[in-house]
Amino acid sequence: MYALDSVDLEVRSGEFLTLLGPSGSGKTTLLMAIAGFNRPDAGSIRFGETEMILTPPHKREVGMVFQSYALFPHMTVAENVSFPLRLRGVGAEECASRVATALETVQLSNLGDRGIDQLSGGQRQRVALARAFVFRPRILLMDEPLSALDKKLRERMQIELKHLHEQLGVTTVYVTHDQREALTMSDRIAVINDGKLAQVDTPHAIYNHPASSFVADFIGESSMLPLICESSGRLSFENHLVATDFKAEAGSEWSLVIRPERLTVVRDEAVDPDQTIVFSGVVREFVYQGETAFALMSISDKYDLSFRFGTDASSAHNEMQPGDRVSLGLNRRDVIIIPRGADL
Amino acid sequence: MSASTSGEIEPARLNQESLRVQGAREQWMLLSLAAPAVVAVVAVIVIPVGWLFYLSFIGSDGQPTLEHYQKMIEYKSYARVFVTTFEVSILTTLLCILIGYPLAYFLAMLPPRLAGFFMLAVLLPFWTSLLVRTYAWLVLLQKNGILNDFAISVGLWENPIKLVHNMTGTLIGMAHIMLPFLVLPLYGSMRKIERDMMHAAANLGASPAQTFWKVFFPLSLSGMVAGSLIVFVLCLGFYVTPAVLGGGRVVMVATQITAILENQFDWGAASALGVVLLVATLVILVVVTRLFKLDAALFGKH
Numbered sequence: 001m002y003a004l005d006s007v008d009l010e011v012r013s014g015e016f017l018t019l020l021g022p023s024g025s026g027k028t029t030l031l032m033a034i035a036g037f038n039r040p041d042a043g044s045i046r047f048g049e050t051e052m053i054l055t056p057p058h059k060r061e062v063g064m065v066f067q068s069y070a071l072f073p074h075m076t077v078a079e080n081v082s083f084p085l086r087l088r089g090v091g092a093e094e095c096a097s098r099v100a101t102a103l104e105t106v107q108l109s110n111l112g113d114r115g116i117d118q119l120s121g122g123q124r125q126r127v128a129l130a131r132a133f134v135f136r137p138r139i140l141l142m143d144e145p146l147s148a149l150d151k152k153l154r155e156r157m158q159i160e161l162k163h164l165h166e167q168l169g170v171t172t173v174y175v176t177h178d179q180r181e182a183l184t185m186s187d188r189i190a191v192i193n194d195g196k197l198a199q200v201d202t203p204h205a206i207y208n209h210p211a212s213s214f215v216a217d218f219i220g221e222s223s224m225l226p227l228i229c230e231s232s233g234r235l236s237f238e239n240h241l242v243a244t245d246f247k248a249e250a251g252s253e254w255s256l257v258i259r260p261e262r263l264t265v266v267r268d269e270a271v272d273p274d275q276t277i278v279f280s281g282v283v284r285e286f287v288y289q290g291e292t293a294f295a296l297m298s299i300s301d302k303y304d305l306s307f308r309f310g311t312d313a314s315s316a317h318n319e320m321q322p323g324d325r326v327s328l329g330l331n332r333r334d335v336i337i338i339p340r341g342a343d344l
Numbered sequence: 345m346s347a348s349t350s351g352e353i354e355p356a357r358l359n360q361e362s363l364r365v366q367g368a369r370e371q372w373m374l375l376s377l378a379a380p381a382v383v384a385v386v387a388v389i390v391i392p393v394g395w396l397f398y399l400s401f402i403g404s405d406g407q408p409t410l411e412h413y414q415k416m417i418e419y420k421s422y423a424r425v426f427v428t429t430f431e432v433s434i435l436t437t438l439l440c441i442l443i444g445y446p447l448a449y450f451l452a453m454l455p456p457r458l459a460g461f462f463m464l465a466v467l468l469p470f471w472t473s474l475l476v477r478t479y480a481w482l483v484l485l486q487k488n489g490i491l492n493d494f495a496i497s498v499g500l501w502e503n504p505i506k507l508v509h510n511m512t513g514t515l516i517g518m519a520h521i522m523l524p525f526l527v528l529p530l531y532g533s534m535r536k537i538e539r540d541m542m543h544a545a546a547n548l549g550a551s552p553a554q555t556f557w558k559v560f561f562p563l564s565l566s567g568m569v570a571g572s573l574i575v576f577v578l579c580l581g582f583y584v585t586p587a588v589l590g591g592g593r594v595v596m597v598a599t600q601i602t603a604i605l606e607n608q609f610d611w612g613a614a615s616a617l618g619v620v621l622l623v624a625t626l627v628i629l630v631v632v633t634r635l636f637k638l639d640a641a642l643f644g645k646h
Binding site: 035036037056057058059060061062063064066067068070071072073074083084087088131132135 | 538540541543544545546547548549550551552554555558559562563
């Protein structure tokens with residue numbers, strides 16, 4: 001049993017790559033291996049063409065933002081940020097100007113003389129960030145840097161980090177277990193599960209074309225329905241024909257992934273069956289959540305569909321009650337078909 | 345009817361009196377837990393020390409006098425005793441730091457379970473009687489003791505070296521006895537330093553040596569100051585070990601007090617010595633604590 005097993009990942013120069021996975025999936029282990037804090041049993045870590053696996057951490061030229069920030073409490077903000085520069089023998093004048101620029105970049109210009117214990121959580125986060133990029137590292141690593149912040153600040157920092165990455169252009173590897181954070185910030189997302197890479201792709205592709213039931217389930221909300229391939233190319237769920245020309249052999253097993261927000265309430269007679277698959281059922285549960293409402297609908301004895309819709313005044317569904325009969329339509333272009341996972 | 349009576353009381357004063365009584369009662373009950381300790385402290389510390397303080401100002405004729413303090417200034421032997429006391433205390437503290445810092449560092453780097461095992465090795469002597477340990481050193485260090493016999497048999501030196509009944513023996517014994525008092529707080533402060541701090545320093549380009557001196561050492565300083573202070577203050581008033589291993593050549597304040605009482609039965613002079621030692625200790629405590637707090641402000645609260 002390995003914490004990481006046969007992970008083969010290439011980070012492109014200048015890109016923002018997120019390692020996304022549940023806790024214990026090995027994403028932090030991978031980050032620590034890149035930084036040089038743990039020693040893999042075997043493998044290769046290359047920066048460009050240079051093999052780095054034997055290089056000690058202090059010679060890797062990798063900047064890291066720790067989950068705990070790991071700011072030095074016996075130094076001021078400016079001393080923290082200048083620490084990597086002083087170690088590299090940067091002259092006092094250049095050191096001061098680079099610290100000033102870095103603090104300006106993270107909008108902390110006037111706090112250089114503060115002690116670390118006088119800073120708020122968000123400010124500490126920015127100092128940790130400035131300290132990590134001030135020495136122009138080859139890669140910037142971030143280990144769940146926003147997890148200690150409250151929701152509002154976290155969402156603002158996500159956007160700020162994204163802008164900062166565009167501004168600095170530094171190759172960034174970001175670790176998080178928060179799928180929304182990953183979708184918001186990344187150029188590409190590497191989904192990790194059980195120490196293995198589950199999928200590496202752009203946020204759009206990961207959300208719309210998940211490669212496995214794990215990815216479909218972990219990222220975004222979804223309902224999964226089992227599909228049977230009766231004859232070559234034709235997939236169906238119970239009496240709903242889902243696909244007619246899918247590359248599948250008769251008897252093979254697949255799953256249909258339905259994103260709750262892609263469903264719409266339809267009137268049966270107004271539907272074109274070539275464009276829309278209609279599921280009819282009874283509302284089991286209805287939860288009002290502010291900007292959206294969430295409903296669970298039984299479509300058969302065994303299967304439920306989750307359904308999410310807007311709550312604006314014109315929405316027809318604000319009056320929805322458990323027990324109502326509803327028909328939900330899924331546009332055929334929103335159909336996601338994945339190989340059947342062990343969980344269905 | 346109940347509706348009308350409750351209607352007469354303003355909501356802001358509802359149950360105000362009962363809540364105040366309840367709060368006061370809880371505080372008194374909490375205070376009563378401390379009562380035995382307060383009584384004991386008053387009975388065995390405040391009263392006797394106050395009595396000694398009073399005696400130090402009473403001459404042999406029963407009249408109030410400052411002669412005991414004057415003697416301390418006039419006679420050089422007293423000054424020598426204080427110099428010896430501070431010399432032994434400072435050297436013991438330095439020895440403890442020299443031995444204890446690497447030891448605490450080693451313990452702090454171990455996984456907690458293993459550290460617990462090694463900590464036992466530090467604490468085991470701590471639980472043995474002080475007198476037993478002191479005499480054990482006497483056996484080890486004396487002229488025909490185990491250490492000299494061994495060193496001569498393997499040819500390290502030819503004639504027995506005088507390791508005991510002098511400053512050397514006193515320092516060896518004192519350092520051994522005081523070591524846990526330094527290691528425990530130091531280990532505690534080292535354990536509190538997050539591993540991420542070391543990682544961050546390395547990540548930013550600090551070699552292991554730089555990481556230690558620029559990050560780990562400053563962060564462990566508070567524990568070291570606290571431990572050193574305990575050791576130093578305990579040393580100032582130490583009696584058994586210097587008396588046994590010093591063999592009469594290392595006269596510290598505590599030894600001197602015993603001598604005055606046994607030889608001259610002069611309670612006044614003995615009390616005066618005690619008072620001076622107590623005041624000196626308190627002054628050092630206050631000064632170092634001030635400095636230490638200054639450090640805490642410099643290094644941030646962590």
